[in-house]
Amino acid sequence: MNAGEKVAIIADIHGNSAALKAVMDDIDKDEQIEHIYCLGDLIGIGHETNEVLELLFSRNNISFVMGNHDEAVLKILDGNEPGSVGDEREHHKWIASRLDEKLISKLKSIPMRQNARINGKDFLFVHYHLNGRDEFLPIDNQPTSQRLDDIYELTDVDVICFGHHHTVHHFKSKERLYLNPSSLGCTSKPLAPYAKLRVGDFGQIDVSFIEVSYDNKEFLLGYEKLNVPAGDDILKIFHGNQHLNYIQNL
Template sequence: MGTSIAIIADIHGNSAALKAVLDDIDKDEQVEHIYCLGDLIGIGHQTNEVLELLFSRHDITFVKGNHDEAVLKIINGKEPVSVGDERKHHNWIASRLNEKYIPKLLSIPNRQFRNINGKNFLFIHYHLNEKDEFMPIDNQPTIGKLDAIYENSDADVICFGHHHIVHHFKSKQRLYLNPSSVGCSHKPLTSYVKLHVGENEQIDTSFIEVPYDNKEFLLSYEKLNVPDRNNILRIFYGEQHLQYI
């Protein structure tokens, strides 16, 4: 029989994309649990809608992302690492966050460990250094570099997000997976991974893309006067909104 799970990452305040992914996952009765790899909020403007969708379910395990951390620091009166327009954006997100979600957000750890059918899984938002800080994004990842980072880990499978592109690396030591981003794409598509661990510890991995209607989500950046919206719409959505103007 084995065990099937879904892995999602980088929702980034996009409830339209998240709903499409969750609806697709829910069609598969074999999926027993969902693991969410952080950045629930930030970049997108549907903060409370996303958190309501996620926290109302009882089948999701979370790790914290850098945008989640930045917004929580602002709420707690601390200095986030973000600066300039990104800091303004995080302040705006923090100001609109329903405070009922804060305790749950604060409780989310940086990493989660699970044993699934004999395989040791590590779930993180991105690679962490010895100070538990996120390392800079490596735009040219290799099996060798990943094995060097995790040479002291006993994990068989390491699942991470942050870098909004698919990673699928397999070394002699372990499997590395990044499902890509739920909420940020240059096409009206949202992404996740479905993973099945068989009774003999074999792993089947499926990278899934789900189409969704992102028109209202993209046009609302201007309507809501979201700080740093021009950069966000260009960098994270490839200026798809221009086709609707």
Template sequence: MEKKIAIISDIHGNQSALKAVFDDISQEGKIDHIYCLGDLVGIGYETNEVLELLFSRDDISFVLGNHDEAILDIIAGREPYSKKKEREHHEWIASHLDRKFLPFLLAIPTTIDAVYNEKKLLFSHYHLDEHGDFLSVDYEPTIEKLDFLYRDSSADIVCFGHHHVIHHFKTKKRLYLNPCSLGCYPKPLASYTILTIGERGEIGVTFKEAPYDNKEFLLGYNRQNVPDSEYILKMFHGNQHLQYL
């Protein structure tokens, strides 16, 4: 039987974008499972609203993102990777996180393996080094680089996020997918991917964009006094808020 899964990533505390994707997924018919590739929170400020939506469902598996990890480190009193303004932003997010979500967040692994119709899938927020730490973003990925990074993996399909652009690389060894960022985009569109795997292992990939009204979300950065909001609105949302001022 054909299997169909939805892949979401980099929600970044954007509740209205997440709702739009869930609504869109519901129109897809039967979805066997949803995989979330990390960065549930951070950048966006709707931390608790997003976590409430995500953890209220029983059809999602998660991997931990770098922003999630940094905020958990701050709460635990460990030194996060973030510095200066990003550190200040993470501390603000951590201070507003409802502690009831901590057990869910702390249980999230760094990677997940799955098998559908004999195709092996690997899910991760981003590429990891030999110590299990996230590598720096490669802004010029190639099939050669990706095959080298995953040279010891038996996965047929590797799914990751972190870099907020679509990746769709097919090599002789495997398929690499990045669904793009759900919550950070210079247009009022929320991105995700539908992956289908047929009975004989045939693979179909559909990149989706769910439109949504992001006005209140964008204007909320200033209402909430989110640290570094000017930079965030410019770099991660393309200054869309300016049309509403």
């Protein structure tokens, strides 16, 4: 059944171009997908900043929202306080120092939120829940549909898509649907997650969570080759020390 409109949702690429390329190839195989929504944190954590941005910005079928890592790096480039401290701050400074200047203006143009109407349904896309000053709220590690409804009680939309919390969220309340496809670029296995969403002609919404396998060896070994600040912690926390499998096999 092909009725309706179909979109892809990606989030938290985090400077991992190998994962991004695998997902884009998978999306491009589905000719029914009309648009891609990217939910922020294009850069940071991963070291393939320019490769990721060049691929994303080369396409005309992607809408973006700003993530906290994107925001921190841009603040450093503007000479402002990034909000990060310690090793994370040093990591952001390193990312900023390697960012290709021709990509900065496009990155700066990304908004904090995007609204879209897809086949009669109203969507809101954000990196994560925002307060009245457009600041990201702390991560809620025990989200429920009721707690999400409380945050968005004054928001008149049917679907809210967000990222930031690197795990799948799929909540349906009486008010609306909430969706987080999980982090595309930070996983403990060589898998890159994203979501497909179809809005049918009668208002039905079908969601599919996809995991694309890819070769992450060169990406993971790149942390040591490039001496990425906080690299050991990143590899442990965000990638489950997968790199040790490759080092032992060298």
